[in-house]
Structure formats: structure tokens, C-alpha cells
Amino acid sequence: MTYTCITVASPVGQLKLVANGSRLAAILWENDKPGRVRLGPMSEAPDNPILVRTAAQLREYFSGTRDRFDLELDFAGTPFQQKVWAALLTIPFGETRSYSQIAEQIGNPAAVRAVGAANGKNPISIVAPCHRVIGMSGQLTGFAGGLEAKELLLTLEGWQRPGTARLPGF
Numbered sequence: 001m002t003y004t005c006i007t008v009a010s011p012v013g014q015l016k017l018v019a020n021g022s023r024l025a026a027i028l029w030e031n032d033k034p035g036r037v038r039l040g041p042m043s044e045a046p047d048n049p050i051l052v053r054t055a056a057q058l059r060e061y062f063s064g065t066r067d068r069f070d071l072e073l074d075f076a077g078t079p080f081q082q083k084v085w086a087a088l089l090t091i092p093f094g095e096t097r098s099y100s101q102i103a104e105q106i107g108n109p110a111a112v113r114a115v116g117a118a119n120g121k122n123p124i125s126i127v128a129p130c131h132r133v134i135g136m137s138g139q140l141t142g143f144a145g146g147l148e149a150k151e152l153l154l155t156l157e158g159w160q161r162p163g164t165a166r167l168p169g170f
Contacts, residue, residue, distance in 0.1 A: 015126075067157075130143070
């Protein structure tokens with residue numbers, strides 16, 4: 001299977017968008033760990049419609065005019081990982097969930113660590129919003145794009161660090 005890709009600039013660094021045919025298969029970070037997302041050979045395809053559409057929707061998201069994505073996704077992973085990734089897609093824009101809440105949602109409340117591992121392997125970052133999963137006490141925890149990127153994405157969505165107050169009009 002050959003994947004196609006393009007690289008786009010974003011406020012969180014260069015993102016490699018990867019398609020499998022007409023479906024989005026991955027959004028990879030500039031400094032992604034090798035092997036975090038296992039994909040086959042890739043070729044550049046700047047005219048691939050799903051990649052062009054993904055790039056446009058990401059631009060809208062980063063400019064604050066889009067709060068949900070409308071893309072055909074191709075998640076490749078174990079059945080457990082796919083359950084976790086499907087749960088990520090249910091987290092509304094501007095909201096967060098804990099790893100234990102995701103574990104409960106998928107019907108396996110004891111699988112908190114496994115949820116964290118699956119979250120870390122999420123191949124379609126941002127669109128499948130793994131950045132919206134935080135620690136139980138509200139602290140930011142591991143993120144493939146780095147904690148600065150996670151905080152930027154959450155802040156873009158209106159999140160504020162626990163214990164901070166927003167001034168009216170800001």
C-alpha cells in the first residue's frame with residue numbers, strides 16, 4: 001500500500017498530512033518519534049483531494065473559524081486503539097476528558113494506562129483530538145506534538161489552565 005502526503009505549515013510546526021487513497025490516514029508532527037505511527041512508503045501528492053481538503057480545514061481551525069472537521073478517516077490500529085480513537089472523536093471542541101473518563105466511555109474502566117498508550121499512538125492528531133485528553137487533576141500530560149503544542153491547541157479552543165481566571169473581554 002502506498003500512501004500519499006503533503007507537508008503544511010501550522011502554528012504548531014510543520015505537519016505531514018498522509019492519505020490512504022481518498023481517506024486521511026495520519027497527521028504527523030515535525031519531530032514525531034519514528035515508528036509512533038506505522039505507515040508504508042509515501043509519495044508527495046500536492047493535488048490529492050483529501051489532503052487539500054485537510055489542509056484547508058486545518059487552516060480554518062487554526063484561524064478560529066472551524067470547530068469540527070468533516071473528513072473521511074482511515075484509522076489503522078488494533079480494535080482497542082480504534083475504540084479509543086473513536087471516543088476521541090466524541091469530545092466536543094473546547095472540552096477535555098481524562099484518561100479514566102475515556103476508559104469508562106469505552107466500557108473498560110480499568111484500562112486507563114492502555115487508553116493513554118492508545119492516545120499516544122493516535123495517527124490523526126488534531127482531527128481526532130487527543131490533545132483534549134488531560135490528567136485527572138487538569139494537568140497537561142504527554143503529547144506526540146509536545147506539551148507546548150497541546151497547550152496551544154487547547155488555548156485555541158478556549159481552554160484555560162486550572163486555577164487561572166480570564167479577565168472579561170480577553
